Amino acid sequence: MSPDTFDAIIIGAGQAGPSLAGRLNDAGMKVAIIERHLVGGTCVNTGCKPTKTLVASAYAAHTARRGSEYGFTIGGPIEIDMRAVAARARKIILDSRAGNESWLAGMSNVELIRGHARFIASHTIAVGERELTAPLIFVNVGGRANIPNAPGVGEVPLLTNTDIVALEKLPRHLVVVGGSYIGLEFAQMYRRFGSEVTIVERSDRLIAREDPDVSDEIRAILEREGVTIRLGADCIGFERRGDEIAVSVNCESNNAPVIGSHVLMAVGRRPNTDDLGLDKAGIDTDGQGYITVDDRLQTNIPGVYALGDCNGRGAFTHTAYNDFEIVAANLLDGEDRTVDQRIVGYALYIDPPLARVGMTDAAAEKSGRRLLFSKRPMSRVGRAVEKGESQGFMKIVADADTRQILGAAILGTGGDEAIHGVLDMMHAGQTIDTFRWALPIHPTVSELLPTLLLDLKNRGS
Incomplete structure (x- = not known):
């Protein structure tokens, strides 16, 4: 044939x-x-x-x-x-x-x-x-979804992103294994639906690929809503406890397992x-x-x-x-x-969202360039205050010599839309001096971007 x-x-x-x-x-x-x-x-x-x-x-x-x-x-x-x-x-x-x-x-x-x-x-x-x-x-x-070879993985029911989007029952206690993008979105979501939620993360901070100030602020946002966060989980394993699941976290300290009704595996793909x-x-x-x-x-x-x-x-x-x-x-x-x-941007859709493009501050610092930094809390953004959603901040890092924007993060309301002003200027190869004269609409989150650029300084200033 x-x-x-x-x-x-x-x-x-x-x-x-x-x-x-x-x-x-x-x-x-x-x-x-x-x-x-x-x-x-x-x-x-x-x-x-x-x-x-x-x-x-x-x-x-x-x-x-x-x-x-x-x-x-x-x-x-x-x-x-x-x-x-x-x-x-x-x-x-x-x-x-x-x-x-x-x-x-x-x-x-x-x-x-x-x-x-x-x-x-x-x-x-x-x-x-x-x-x-x-x-x-x-x-x-x-x-x-990636399912790691952890103790007890094959002996307990585990959810992935495929399973949990179809869930019709509210978990009593959702344990989210993995403190990155997928895990954090579902953690906040189910806490808002009314579940008790615990995040178990192997690293010493959430979304470790981001700058520490981003990780710390996101942790604070989630904890203010009642999400429990267990970091440094060096001994993750699973065991049935009747109708529930025991998730071990640490071998050395605070070794009490988390007892959940449902477990979401969110440790990569x-x-x-x-x-x-x-x-x-x-x-x-x-x-x-x-x-x-x-x-x-x-x-x-x-x-x-x-x-x-x-x-x-x-x-x-x-x-x-x-x-x-x-x-x-x-x-x-x-x-x-x-x-x-291509210049890739991305977003984490917790509330408020995190939007990112280009280098983190840490990556920029490793590049050896002379750098300019600017950061402003969302509590100084009129649009965020008017909406009653003023958690988070926005920040930009730029090359002091070429005047090119290297990266930006907006952790705040509307950040997933506002970041495109930065992304588009980076894609067009425009400098901070050109971007500074853009005239954004008031009242928006984007209107603070030119002001943020005007505040760019070296770390020691």
């Missing part, structure tokens, strides 16, 4: 896959897009869409509890209907997934194939009994590359299973590309989408775009 021939094969219908299929379809190419599970990938089904929907529900409940601060009362305690909360998230998932499926169905040159794709040669894919071949192959298989037959194609991976790509996202096999979470060059929906943009621009538009041209 000879393989079915296509101009391009896309493995995975996550963030990059359908968009790439659309561009290739418009170019008149015959395309197969293969999906073994849910169209839309992590973002639509178990990541951004449902998670931020749940964050919005938790924010509404939290704001309602603070009604007296805004001059109103609700006439009784807030009651959370987790079935209704989960149903709202599920509807948004299903609507988004259906939209992607309809979009693909409307592409005249694209065939959506359901099943598990695996390489049987460098440019040949098997899906069940069917074989497909194409000169261009794009791997967009995403990632999944791993790529979905272990069952693709990459060895049959001769495609290189690194020690963690990420597909090795060059700056144009091509693997070591000509004509085979890897996009999104599986290539280790970005862990966000927006970087996956930008991978598609780079590949499409290079293959279809005659451009020469590379991954190293």
Whole structure:
């Protein structure tokens, strides 16, 4: 049986896959897009869409509890209907997934194939009994939650992000193992829904990749809401205690385990590359299973590309989408775009959110440059005060000689939107002297950015 021939094969219908299929379809190419599970990938089904929907529900409940601060009362305690909360998230998932499926169905040159794709040669894919071949192959298989090999892992029920977004029961006590982005969002969310929440983190601070002042402020924000935080957890393990789960934390000191009704594992993610037959194609991976790509996202096999979470060059929906943009621009538009041209921003969606772009202060200091720093509490931002949401701060670090912005963080209300003013100026290669004369709208969080730039000084000043 000879393989079915296509101009391009896309493995995975996550963030990059359908968009790439659309561009290739418009170019008149015959395309197969293969999906073994849910169209839309992590973002639509178990990541951004449902998670931020749940964050919005938790924010509404939290704001309602603070009604007296805004001059109103609700006439009784807030009651959370987790079935209704989960149903709202599920509807948004299903609507988004259906939209992607309809979009693909409307592409005249694209065939959506359901099943598990695996390489049987460098440019040949098997899906069940069917074989497909194409000169261009794009791997967009995403990632999944990492479950470490800790004592008792296989003996107790553990939740991942996939499980918890569908939870219809409010946990009595949610234990979150992992003090980074996914874990912190769910920790605050479920505390606001009414669960007792404990975060267990191996490091000596939360989100250790960030600067210490960011970690410390986020810890303070969560603890003010009643989240318990156990850091320096050097002895994490799990044991059944009747209907509940005991999570060990420390071997030497404070060795009392945390007893929870539910445990969320949020200790990172791993790529979905272990069952693709990459060895049959001769495609290189690194020690963690990420597909090795060059700056144009091509693997070591000509004509085979890897996009999104599986290539280790970005862990966000927006970087996956930008991978598609780079590949499409290079293959279809005659451009020469590379991954190293992009400036990546990201956000942590606790409340208030943390938005980041470029270098941390610590990374900038290690670079050996002469630096300028500026920092301002959100309590001095009129918009934050007016909203009654003045926790956090904003800060910028710049190169004293080139006058280029190196990095920025906004931990505060609206920070996830305001950071784009900084990101866009960095992308355009503009200096702080140009940015300083921007005229932002009042009253916004962004209006403080020019003032923040005017306050830039060296550390000793």
